[in-house]
Amino acid sequence: MVYEFSEFRLDCGRFELLRKSQPLRLERKPMELLILLVSREGQLVSRAEIAERLWSSEVFVDTEHGINTAIRKLRQTLRDDPAEPKFIQTVTGVGYRFIAPVLIQSQVIQPRVPELPRGELETSPIVQPAPIHAPARTHAHRVLWLAAASALVLLFTLLLARHRLNSTAPVIRSLAVLPLDNLSGDTSQEYLAAGMTDELTTMIARNSTLRITSRTSVMQYKGAHRPLSEIARELGVEGIVEGSIARKGDQVHMTLQLIRADTDSHIWAQSFNRDTSDTALAGEAAQEIAKQLDSATPVAMTQRYVNPAAHDAYLRGKYLWYSDRELESEPYFQKATEIQPDYAAAWAGLANYYGKAVVAGEVDPRVALPLEEEASARAIALDSNLAEAHGAMAATYLIARWNPADADREILRAISLDPSNGEFYAFRADVMLVEDRRSETIELAKKAIEMAPLEHAPWLGWIFMDHREYDEALDDLKIRLEAAPFNPTLLYCRMECLRRKRSYRDAADAAAKLFSAFDDPRDASLIRTAFARGGWPAVVRWQLAFYSARQQKEYVSPVALATYHAELGEKEPTLSMLEEAFRLHDFGLLMIATDPAFDFLQSEPRFQSLVQKIGLPVTSIASRTVTRRPIDSDLTARKIDSK
The missing domain is CATH 3.40.50.10610 (ABC-type transport auxiliary lipoprotein component)
Structure with a gap:
């Protein structure tokens, strides 16, 4: 069956989506979901049915996250604004329907002639x-x-x-x-x-x-x-x-x-x-x-024995890791290490999962960090020539030990073992950012983007933002968003940049678009309503209440909560949250020098003591500090920008 809608052509038989006769890249799950939605001719398809049709044969899968990810990727490909959809309409809490007019064509099946290899x-x-x-x-x-x-x-x-x-x-x-x-x-x-x-x-x-x-x-x-x-x-x-x-x-x-x-x-x-x-x-x-190609190395590295079942579990974990579903990979890496305890690559994968979960603020660092350290140490001990093991150990030094010098040594070793891995260059850019080495950070970010433009698209904009070069950051993000207008990481980076620049109206709009990208139109509407009623302070208070409520059910980074209190100029709760983050060893503390929301605390003894205990360079804090007042006291700017 072939469906045509707007400028798109969906060929189910060829499993192909085209825009103006040009094939588009779309992964299998989003493609299957698109076929399901379009074939229903405007009828509602429930989330339960989508989960059953697309994920019934798989285990250890968070189908809620999988559906949200597939919908987000579909919208990115179709350039469909979730706030004003032309193709996929969300029925909150129930499911989705395809709302664009669809022309159905019968498909003539021709005998498939084997394709000859290219060339003479x-x-x-x-x-x-x-x-x-x-x-x-x-x-x-x-x-x-x-x-x-x-x-x-x-x-x-x-x-x-x-x-x-x-x-x-x-x-x-x-x-x-x-x-x-x-x-x-x-x-x-x-x-x-x-x-x-x-x-x-x-x-x-x-x-x-x-x-x-x-x-x-x-x-x-x-x-x-x-x-x-x-x-x-x-x-x-x-x-x-x-x-x-x-x-x-x-x-x-x-x-x-x-x-x-x-x-x-x-x-x-x-x-x-x-x-x-x-x-x-x-x-x-x-x-x-x-x-x-006459390019073989003189001595090939010894191939270690890998149990087939452990290898299969590892491949499943890696597939999720590279499919924007990193936090679903843990059961598979864990299973691989249980089947084969001397499987170094699986231990490295497990260490990376724990590190990612901490940085994302998804798990309590007191639980995850000891597991990250153990897993990375096992990987190195089992195979000291494995690039992924040194990459995992570099992450452990930075995330678990707040030691950028040793992290840099390990990531350089990983790069020497596998110079084609763009993730290593991106991670080293993180290390340079913590050490406030601007030129090296930007050079490494460009290298990572060159090697993996899709995966590392937000990197350069984020680095410009963390060095408080907001116009440069927004210019770079604008280019990236033209190619992926509903990429949540790009949208989050843009929202943060606008907030730090104090362009509050645009920041509120960016926050609403971010929630829409995560298929949450209700909260997107609440953000817009809050801004209309009380400007940016109302949006900040709404966000603070939102994440404080989540904190009752799951881990929420105290640094995130401290940022909201800092935006409101609330000194005591800001300091209390930062001290709680230090007690929990929250990774977000390493980046507080980059956020102007904390500048008003520079003269506070408690803040100065905290900076010293974290080990951040004092020059890093001072060089990025810009005199500013909390948003509640800057009434003139708030009145102008909230209109």
Whole structure:
């Protein structure tokens, strides 16, 4: 079935969404949800039905968060404003309906002709996925003869292509691994395709001298039907690896092709058939690719044994981590370590989860930080050459120990082991920010964005904001929001920047849009109402009441509550909350120098004592301090900006 609405075309048979004939990147869950909503022709689809249809076969999944994330990504792709929707209408607490007029077209099913590999026919082998099940016995001799002939043709053409490559073509020094297609016919196996893409990328970087584009950078091309030369140009690479993976029962079949981007010619292709108990598949394929490009490292790193069940759990955790669902990954990383206690990568994943949960203010640091320290220490002890282990230890030094110097040492070690990982550069930017090393922070942020533009889009704006360069921050965020107008992290950063700049009307509007992006139109409306009645102070009091109520049910960072009290100029509760945050070892304390809301406390002995105990450089606090009054006492500015 094919649906058309506004400038979009949704082809269910091809599992493809197009805008003005251009294919759009959309992950599987949001795509399935879009098909479900559009097919109901304006009828309400309940959240319970969505959970049952899209997540019934999965375990350890927070379906509420999953639905909200899928809706948010759909709205980002459709550029649909949740406050004034043109496509997806929210029925608060119940479900959703698709409200745009839809034209339904019947779909003519044509026999699917196998797609020939790119490049010239006489130099390009045709590689078809090997069947997992045994072939039929009819005409058995003919089948065997044809298979042997095909193998000879494949061998000859590959050798010819290899000869031409070595004779005339320039050397390939940079490579991108495009997301592997999941051909299992089972959407629950999507994590396997994503996990193998990640492992293949990591292993090629580890076993070769090639410059490898990070996984997060290439994920935008998942399912994209675009010329490889165009994709390679955008990624700045000379070679592309593409392929597919399928799992049937206890068998895994993976097909890979190595392609030169400038000539669109095939260099190498191979199919791998393995039992699911073989966890070394990605490493074997990576070494083959490195050999084809004469870039293999002299000594390949020893492949450690990994229990297949532990590996499977780990891949599920990594899939959630890279799918904007990091806080759902913990059960899988935990399960992997329980199945195989000496699995270093799983311990690193678990440590990263605890660190992320603390920074996000989702868990009590007194509970999570000892677990983070234990997990990162186990990862390092088990494999001192694992980049992820050093990355996890760097996070532990910064988040759990407030020790940026040792954190920097560890993250530099991680970068030396895996220089293609954009997350490491982004984390080092955080370390430099805490140490108030502005130029290095900006340089690292730009590097992280270059390597993973989607994942690290807010980084530069956030850094400008933390250095109180608000106009520069807003200019950068404006560019990022044009590409992703409903990205919640970008919206949050913009709201914070406007608040710190004291552009209160725009800050209130940004806060309402942020709640809308999280599919909460009721609270978005309450924020707008509060501002209309009492200006920014009313919005701050509403936020303070909102998070104080949440504090009765779950952990809420005392630093967040202190910020609201500081905005209102309430000295005593602000200091009390900051001292409580110190007692709990809340990570947010490391960033109080960046927020002008706390400037009015500079002369307070309790605040000065707190800064010294935290270990923040005094020059960092003083250099960023701008004289300002609390918003309640600045009546003139409030009256002007709240109109």
